[in-house]
Structures are given as structure tokens and as C-alpha cells.
Amino acid sequence: MQPKQHRRRYSRRVGGALLAALGLATGAAVMGTIPPANALAQDAAASSRLSIGIFQGDLAENANVKLGSWGSGRAEQSKENIFVGDSSIRLTTQGFYQGGRLDFTNPVDLGSAFGNPNAYVRLRVRFSGASGAQNSFDPGSGETARRAASPFERMRFLLTMADGTTYELIRPVSIAPTDDPDAYVPITFPVSALVKKGADGKPGPVPSGDGAKVKQMAVFGDRYAVFNLGEIGVITDETEFSVQPLDLPPVFVNDTISFIGSAEGGATTLRYTWDFDASDGIQADSEGRVITHVFKKAGKFTVTLTVTDVDGIKKPVTTTSEVEVTA
Known part of the structure; x- marks a missing residue:
């Protein structure tokens, strides 16, 4: 399903060229034969991809998502700034322990994601107003542009599973530069990060059954802010890092x-x-x-x-x- 609004504003890139400067923001197998190696590789790659919808803009009375408050924060249905479906979530957070929550009538099964190191939870969020934008001056053009920015340095996520297990994550917030301060931007974390690591640095056992099904998800920021949540899902990402050479002036x-x-x-x-x-x-x-x-x-x-x-x-x-x- 394609987003109804802001789709043109959102960039899938996590970044572009690397800039630094003085004062600058500068094949099919034949039946009865062995498939070719590249076909096997493609099949293996396809099997590692996954897409799980958690919230896709549906907040109708019979929808799987119900909204609620956590402390003095809250999550409310909004008919404005829709990213996909017919609604967005207007979320108010007042710190790490005051936010909004999503309750799932039928817990969302993340079993296939927990065992995939390339599986990420992705939230599409829209920060607006003074706290959701930053000014960037370009000496080359002499212009100042407003770009999307997060009001948070860190966000807290609390997931409660169908068996009662809870997983907590506090994450640094890093979003891609975009020319539109009102754009929806991605906030992500790997599903594997939910499984706590032991003293040896290795993650714990992979959850299964009800232990891998999300019953509730609460979202918090490290300070007061109001923002829109347009979509939540699990995706597979195998993108490698890439940067461009630095070109520095005297x-x-x-x-x-x-x-x-x-x-x-x-x-x-x-x-x-x-x-x-x-x-x-x-x-x-x-x-x-x-x-x-x-x-x-x-x-x-x-x-x-x-x-x-x-x-x-x-x-x-x-x-x-x-x-x-x-x-």
C-alpha cells in the first residue's frame, strides 16, 4: 500500500554524499536439473527477506491496534499528517517514562525476525514545529534551509510480549538530512538488539512462541515533544556503508x-x-x-x-x- 501523504517527501536514503569543508555543511532452473549457483543464491537471499506490518495507519474500531497512555504521556488517533492508511498516531512524550502505548488485540508475531540479524523495526515519524527542524547554512548559495531534525537525542522503547516478558531499549536518535522539515523520517533498531547480551557479549536465547509475539509497544522520548507516528513495521536491510572521498580546502x-x-x-x-x-x-x-x-x-x-x-x-x-x- 502506498502512503497517501508525504510519500514524495520521504527519502529512503539514510544519507548522501559525505561533505566536509571550511564553514560548509559541506535465472530459473530447468525441471530435473540442478539449479545454477546464482539461482540458489537468489533463492537464499529472498528467503532472508521479511516484511511484518505492526501499524499501517489503521485505527478503525475493529483494528488490531488500540491506543493508550503511559504516565502523563499519550497516544491519540489523528486524521492529519497521514503517512499510510487512514490515520496517524499523535504521540505526546514528557520524558523516558511518560509516553504513549499501542496495544495489539492479536499479538504481532516477530518469531521470524528474532533469528534474522538483518531484521529491523522501523518507525516512520514526523517531527514538526521548532523542535522538529534545524537550520543549515550553505555558504555556496548564501541560503539557509530548514531540515528535518529530531527533538530527541535518545528514545526509549518498551515491548511487552504475549508471555509477559518485557524488552527495553534506549536508542540514540539519528535521522537522515532532508530538505523538508515536515518529512516523515525513519527511526530504526535491529530486532536482535531486544535480546539482552550476557557477560560474554553474546545475545541471549532467541524468543519463540508467545515469547516472540508483541502484545504492547510503548514509545518515549528523552524530553517533551509532540510528534506523529505514521507506520511501524519490520524490514530486512543488508545495505553496506558507503561514503564519498573527502575534499577539503585550505x-x-x-x-x-x-x-x-x-x-x-x-x-x-x-x-x-x-x-x-x-x-x-x-x-x-x-x-x-x-x-x-x-x-x-x-x-x-x-x-x-x-x-x-x-x-x-x-x-x-x-x-x-x-x-x-x-x-
Whole structure:
């Protein structure tokens, strides 16, 4: 089903080109024969894909989703800002323990997702107003654009299963830049992250039966905000990281330089770390997609950006470039 509204606004990309600059936001098998290897590979890939609908804009009286409050927060039906179906959820959160909840009449079975390391829960959310946008200045055009941004640094998710088991996640919020501050954007987390890891760093046993069926899902932010929830589902994502080479202009000592990184990573929550002098080893001198840095001395320096998966599922990638600092 295609979204009724905002579909044109939403970008599936988690990022675009990596920019950093001075002051810049810069085949079928024949019966009775052995299938060819590529056909077997395609079948294996297809079997690993999955799509599970949790909320798809249906809040009719006989729908599977019922809304409720958690503490002083709330979740309410809205006929505005619809992403798919005939409704969205207007969710008010006042912190990590005041939010909204979705109760499922028939618990949603995530059994096939728990055993798939590439399965992600994806929420489509729309942040609007002053808390849901940020200004981005482009010195090249001399214009300031408003882009979608999250009012939260972290969000909390609490899932209650049909057997009474609860899973809690507190996640960093990282969304892709978009030219529309009112766009629906994806918030994701891997299903495997729900299974707590032991002292050895390995996840616990994979849930099954009623232990893999979601009876209730509560959503919270780390501060007060009101936003729309347009869709929730489980998807498969095997996208590898990709970045473009850095292209840095000459800069001057003691100038404040703005760096903005962006990477393609599918449904992955990304972590950006920067190193500004490779001669003393690569380390995290600064962290964040948007950061500033001041070079204190003249010379040539190798700037390294490393993009990692906060859940460690995908392999990290790096890109480097030399910057010449003039006294």
C-alpha cells in the first residue's frame, strides 16, 4: 500500500554524499536439473527477506491496534499528517517514562525476525514545529534551509510480549538530512538488539512462541515533544556503508571549521567519529555528524572520518583527506 501523504517527501536514503569543508555543511532452473549457483543464491537471499506490518495507519474500531497512555504521556488517533492508511498516531512524550502505548488485540508475531540479524523495526515519524527542524547554512548559495531534525537525542522503547516478558531499549536518535522539515523520517533498531547480551557479549536465547509475539509497544522520548507516528513495521536491510572521498580546502590556524558527515547505511543507526591528525594514531577526537574543529598549528594534516554501526552488525568504513593549514 502506498502512503497517501508525504510519500514524495520521504527519502529512503539514510544519507548522501559525505561533505566536509571550511564553514560548509559541506535465472530459473530447468525441471530435473540442478539449479545454477546464482539461482540458489537468489533463492537464499529472498528467503532472508521479511516484511511484518505492526501499524499501517489503521485505527478503525475493529483494528488490531488500540491506543493508550503511559504516565502523563499519550497516544491519540489523528486524521492529519497521514503517512499510510487512514490515520496517524499523535504521540505526546514528557520524558523516558511518560509516553504513549499501542496495544495489539492479536499479538504481532516477530518469531521470524528474532533469528534474522538483518531484521529491523522501523518507525516512520514526523517531527514538526521548532523542535522538529534545524537550520543549515550553505555558504555556496548564501541560503539557509530548514531540515528535518529530531527533538530527541535518545528514545526509549518498551515491548511487552504475549508471555509477559518485557524488552527495553534506549536508542540514540539519528535521522537522515532532508530538505523538508515536515518529512516523515525513519527511526530504526535491529530486532536482535531486544535480546539482552550476557557477560560474554553474546545475545541471549532467541524468543519463540508467545515469547516472540508483541502484545504492547510503548514509545518515549528523552524530553517533551509532540510528534506523529505514521507506520511501524519490520524490514530486512543488508545495505553496506558507503561514503564519498573527502575534499577539503585550505584553512587557517585558529579558524573554526565546520564538518558535516553523511553516509549511506540503510536502516542502521550510524556513529560518526573524526580524527584530525593521523600522525599520532587514529582516535576519536570528535564525535557527531555535525562537528567543528580548530587547528592550532600550521601544516598538513590527514583528516579521517570513521562511520560505524552502533549495534556492530555492519562493518565500519573510513574515508580520509589531507587539509593544509596556513598560519
